[in-house]
Amino acid sequence: SIDAETIASLKYYFQAKWSLNTNNTIIVHANGADFPYTAQQLRESPTLNAIVDRAWIILQFSFAFAFIIVTGVMTLIMRYFRKKGEEQTADCLVRGTRIATPDALAAQLKKDKNISTFSLDGLHLLPNNFEVRHIYMGGSTGTGKTVMIRKLLRWIRDRGDKAVIYDKGCTFVSRFYNPAT
Numbered sequence: 001s002i003d004a005e006t007i008a009s010l011k012y013y014f015q016a017k018w019s020l021n022t023n024n025t026i027i028v029h030a031n032g033a034d035f036p037y038t039a040q041q042l043r044e045s046p047t048l049n050a051i052v053d054r055a056w057i058i059l060q061f062s063f064a065f066a067f068i069i070v071t072g073v074m075t076l077i078m079r080y081f082r083k084k085g086e087e088q089t090a091d092c093l094v095r096g097t098r099i100a101t102p103d104a105l106a107a108q109l110k111k112d113k114n115i116s117t118f119s120l121d122g123l124h125l126l127p128n129n130f131e132v133r134h135i136y137m138g139g140s141t142g143t144g145k146t147v148m149i150r151k152l153l154r155w156i157r158d159r160g161d162k163a164v165i166y167d168k169g170c171t172f173v174s175r176f177y178n179p180a181t
Contacts, residue, residue, distance in 0.1 A: 002055055009051040016042035118155045120148065131156065146171060 008029070015026050019039035026042060028035045042048055100108070102123050109115040109127055116126045126135075131152070137145045153176050156163045162181060167173055 002058055006051055006055050009048055010055055012037075012042055013048050013052050015039070118152065120151060150175070 012026060012028050016037075016039040019026070022038065022040040022043075024039045025036050026039060028037055028042075037045075102125055106115070106124050109124065112127075114127045115124045116128050116130055118124070118126055118130070120126075137148055139145055149172070153163060153165070153172065157176070163176075165172055165176070
């Protein structure tokens with residue numbers, strides 16, 4: 001470690017080193033006495049140079065140790081904040097629509113015991129009482145929207161229920177219109 005004597009020695013060394021005049025007198029206080037030395041004598045002193053070299057090595061080791069400790073602590077802090085950030089920005093469904101494969105959707109509905117008896121090509125993809133809630137069927141021409149509606153209307157008719165349909169293009173009138181009901 002660096003003690004008070006080492007710090008005083010470093011002070012005298014740097015006074016001598018930074019002195020422009022090598023014959024400049026520097027007063028060294030040691031053991032309660034004052035000793036006059038020239039800057040040149042202090043620069044060339046093997047004892048003083050050994051103290052400076054030892055202090056320099058201690059300083060280097062201290063810096064390296066502090067660097068390793070700070071790097072380790074900062075790495076741990078960065079990992080902690082990265083993990084917290086990933087947790088906070090992770091996709092988390094609060095409510096609303098999810099995109100799922102037909103099999104995953106059917107499995108989830110079956111697990112929740114909320115599966116409808118309506119099946120679309122053998123797959124039960126809709127929850128109970130879906131017909132009294134909103135349902136969206138979208139897609140380009142030829143993707144099966146009309147086929148889906150026809151199957152839904154047949155299922156409603158087979159249950160003995162009625163449906164009110166606004167059929168602007170008269171697509172469903174020929175098959176499903178019943179003037180008696």
